[in-house]
Amino acid sequence: MTPAFPQTETILASLGQAAFVWDIATDAISWTEQIGTVFPDIPVASLSSGTEFARLIEPERAIRSDALLQSPPLRGGDGTPYRIEYGVRTSTAAPVLWIEETGCWFVGPDGRPARAQGIVRINNERHARDEQLLKLSRHDPLTGELNRTHLIAALAETIEESARFRFACAFMLIGIDHLARINEAFGFDVADAVISEVAKRIRARLRAGDVLGRFSGNKFGLILKNCTVDDINVAAERFLASVRDEVVPTSSGPVSVTISIGAVSIPRYARTTDEAINRAQETLDAAKRRRVGSFSIWRPNVEREAQRRVNIRVTDQIVTALNERRIVVAFEPVVEARSRKSAFHECLVRMEQEDGRALLAPDIVPVAEKLGLIRLVDHRVLELVVAELAASPGVQLSLNISPDTTMDPVWWASIESLMRAHPTVAERLIVEITETVAIQDIDDLRGFVTRLKNFGSRIAIDDFGAGYTSFRNLRKLAVDIVKIDGAFVQNIARSSDDRAFVQTLIDLARRLEIKTVAEWVQDEESAALLRDWGCDYIQGRLIGLASAQRPWSVAPEQALPAAG
Structure with a gap:
């Protein structure tokens, strides 16, 4: 041998x-x-x-x-x-x-x-x-569970098997609620301890054959095999209770944690990994909106699907209109409450359709904001407004911008460039910001406002009264104009509550030396009340609706004082 x-x-x-x-x-x-x-x-x-x-x-x-x-x-x-x-x-x-x-x-x-x-x-x-390297390539280093890539691969295999052998299973997305708050309050090490402990608790309640993986920073993906709808509900409650009913011990002390869960049944409602993930994410978001620490399972919704088809169509329409220069502005007059002389015009977005009709701002802006197109729309409107101001030296215009646009550095770069190219424009431009933006991003917004005012523009808070902006914040922002939300103005002739609210706003604004505009003024009785209370400007149906035609043939009266 x-x-x-x-x-x-x-x-x-x-x-x-x-x-x-x-x-x-x-x-x-x-x-x-x-x-x-x-x-x-x-x-x-x-x-x-x-x-x-x-x-x-x-x-x-x-x-x-x-x-x-x-x-x-x-x-x-x-x-x-x-x-x-x-x-x-x-x-x-x-x-x-x-x-x-x-x-x-x-x-x-x-x-x-x-x-x-x-x-x-x-x-x-x-x-x-080699085995350790392979494990590291397949597993999340913090929790030891499958990483996202291999979780999705396991999901694809399960979907294929469920269709071939005709058995029901489920995919869950489990999100740790308010993990960002834990990061901020205790630090990332404590948040990591929470993530690891939640993974252990879920793992301890799995059946043989179920697959758990870390889907993202605060989310876990879970594949439940041979699982009916009733089983999904029972399992979800088991996972919720395992995290909710006992605090998580950490180096900084015990932390109370909850999770929310979204699930979809496979293959009945998801035949691909994309469908399973998207629908589980959708139901997880719905669960969190309804109540954190809850569970939701995906079911078909005719209205939701119809709305999505509308969103797709409107997205295409908006993008096409932008490319074809069919986004235009209409001009709504704002006048002095006492003399009814023209003060300025608010520019409202319109989208001209191929059949000649125009979609109004309420039909465009909410959809554009939801679909992430509002910045493109705002960029186009800015160009139109500045061009109009440059062409009409005696005109003052106001421009609405959306919440996202206030923090958009590209939009700021555009307006800065346009202001420098047209030095006389800035002092005749009023930028209107909705009240909800002012309260949510007060510190960042203050810098935005300061830069605009340095150019000579004025700042208006739009729809004041619809949110929770305090007069202290108005003073901190140094706004020039408050536009009182029309929902309170339109019924002041008939509602004592609305009269008291509007009159109080006007009085407080006057004490802070802030000009006021009342929106949605419908009749002469309301206009007279506003005038007597000291409201500076009014706009609405009584004064005139927005028109695509330029309402000035000669320079309007300069009712507002010069900026600065």
């Missing part, structure tokens, strides 16, 4: 290696004497032939013979090199020895492999490193 290797056996023994010669024709394998050191628990009989040795190999028993056929033989007598790795185990209870085999095989007269020779050595450490 032992061939003569007089000059190498000592070296091989010191390295924990053994050499062999495999006579493929007879299937006999000869080893150097130190083979017992390499394979201490394997009987000699199991190493004496290629067939016997193959029975110990996993995962692929034919890996040694296959290696000899994977490359064509080299010309000459040097042999064809090969290198393979495999596991060897004497029984299912025994540990796996990972072997690295390096050798050459030689061709026989018939052109087929006739003999192989080489060296084997145990390589458990390298295999362990």
Whole structure:
């Protein structure tokens, strides 16, 4: 059994290696004497032939013979090199020895492999490193669960199996509620501890075969196999309770945590990974909107799908209108409450349709904001308003901007460039900001307002009274004009509550030296009340509706004082 290797056996023994010669024709394998050191628990009989040795190999028993056929033989007598790795185990209870085999095989007269020779050595450490690297590539380092890539791969496999074998399963997205608050209050280390603990609690309540993975920073994805709708509800409540009913211990003390869950049944309501993920995310968002710490399952909704088709159509219409320059402005007059002289005009967005009709701002702006197109619309309106001011030196115009636009550096760069190109425009421009923006982003908005006022423009708070902006914030922002929300103005002739509210706003604004505009003025009785209370300007149906035609043929009266 032992061939003569007089000059190498000592070296091989010191390295924990053994050499062999495999006579493929007879299937006999000869080893150097130190083979017992390499394979201490394997009987000699199991190493004496290629067939016997193959029975110990996993995962692929034919890996040694296959290696000899994977490359064509080299010309000459040097042999064809090969290198393979495999596991060897004497029984299912025994540990796996990972072997690295390096050798050459030689061709026989018939052109087929006739003999192989080489060296084997145990390589458990390298295999362990490879396994660790593989685990790191598949698993989230914080929780040890599958990462997003492999979670989605497992979801795709489950969807395919459920369709093929006709069984029901589910995909859940589990979101940790208010994780950003925990980050801010306690630090990222505490938030990481919360994420890790939530993963452990969910893992502890899974069945065999269920798959858990970290989907994103505060979300876990969960694949529940062989799961009916009733099972989904039971499982969701189990997960909710596991997190809700016991605080999470952290280095900064106990933290109370809740989770929200969105789920979709597969394959009934999701036949692709995109459908499963999108619908689970949709229901998770719905659960959080309804009540944090709750569960929602996706069900078809005719109205929702119809609205989405409308959104798609309107998106295309808005983008096309922008490209074709069919976004235009109409001008609504604002006049002095006492003299009824023209003060300025509010520019309202319109979208001209191909049939000649025009969509009004209430039909465009909410959809554009929802679909992320409002910045493009605002950019176009800004260009139109500045061009109009540049062409009409005696005109003053006001421009509405959306919440997102106030924080858009590109929009600011555009207005800055236009102001410098047209130096006389800024002092005749009023920028209207909705009240909800002012209260939510007061600090950032203050810088935005300051930069505009430095150019000479004025600032108006639109729809004042509809939100929660305080007069202290108005003073902090140094606004010039408050436009009182028309919902309070339109009924002042008939509603004592509205009269008291509007009169109080006007009085407080006057004390702060802020001009007031009453919107939605419908009749002369309301206009007279506003005038007597000291309201500065009015606009609405009584004064005139917005028109695409320029209402000035000569320079209007300059009712507002110059900026600055």
